[in-house]
Amino acid sequence: MNAVSIGPLVFDGARFAAIFALLLFFAVAEIVARGQRGQVLRGDPARWTWLAAIAWIMGARIGFVAMNWAEFSPHPWDSVKLWQGGFLPAGGWAAGLAVFLLAMLRDVRGALAPLALGSAAALVTHLAIPVAFPMTKPDLPPMQLMALDGAPVQLTGRERSVVLNLWASWCPPCRREMPMMTDLAARTPGVDFIFANQGEGADQIDAFLRGEGLPPAGMVRDPQSGLMAALEAIGLPSTLVFDAGGRLIGAHTGEISRAALGRMIADAAPRR
Secondary structure (H helix, E strand, C coil), X not given: CCEEEECCEEEEHHHHHHXXXXXXXXXXXXXXXXXXXXXXXXXXXXXXXXXXXXXHHHHHHHHHHHHCHHHHCCCHHHHHCHXXXXXXXXXXXXXXXXXXXXXXHCCCXXXXXXXHHHHHHHHHHHHHHHHHCCCCCCXXXXXXXXXXXXXXXXXXXXXXEEEEEEECCCCHHHHHHHHHHHHHHHCCCCEEEEEEEECCCHHHHHHHHHHHCCCCCCEEEECCCHHHHHCCCCCCCEEEEECCCCCXXXXXXXXXXXXXXXXXXXXXXXXX
């Protein structure tokens, strides 16, 4: 897994890299802008850095939604759920470049150096963090879990792709994403969805499912939360996708979007 914990906050690795790069963009832009004070320059650097940051976020999100419109079209309101993640960096950089070119056309010289150097620092950071902190890729562990009725459930030996979701009923993002995930499970033949509850009893799980109107298919118990240790997961929900050989293809910490999960499942499918 590649999640980062800061106090009570847990960030997916890619999200942490993006947030850190954005903060560095503002910091470098502010330092460069302060160094220009006393010079005769046009434009307000702070206003243009904020404009560039907003443009990057909107461009990256719009690009991701456009590339995955087949998944978003039945649920268009999902496109505004930014907290689920799902951004196309190329779309963000294109939108940021458009802001920089606009500043050039308007001869806003006071904003050009902060935008350029801040963007360069952010880009280098965004590319460097995944290299410096690569995602660990544990195989699907050969653990035996429990069905809600107490029957043993073996994780490995399925010879098909597996979506493994670690969750708990007390976890708000787990509760939000569960209807989407159970619906996707019912609509995705040939893939095993395993919803491994962490540390709760069968009665508590059953009460949650009944209260939310969710199916029990794929629900299993991990009473000692052994999967979190085996997979190095540090937060809930955690969603991992394995191919038919049990190799980890993708992982996400926090609430995940239908489109992002669909892409990981596609990546795990056998090549033809």
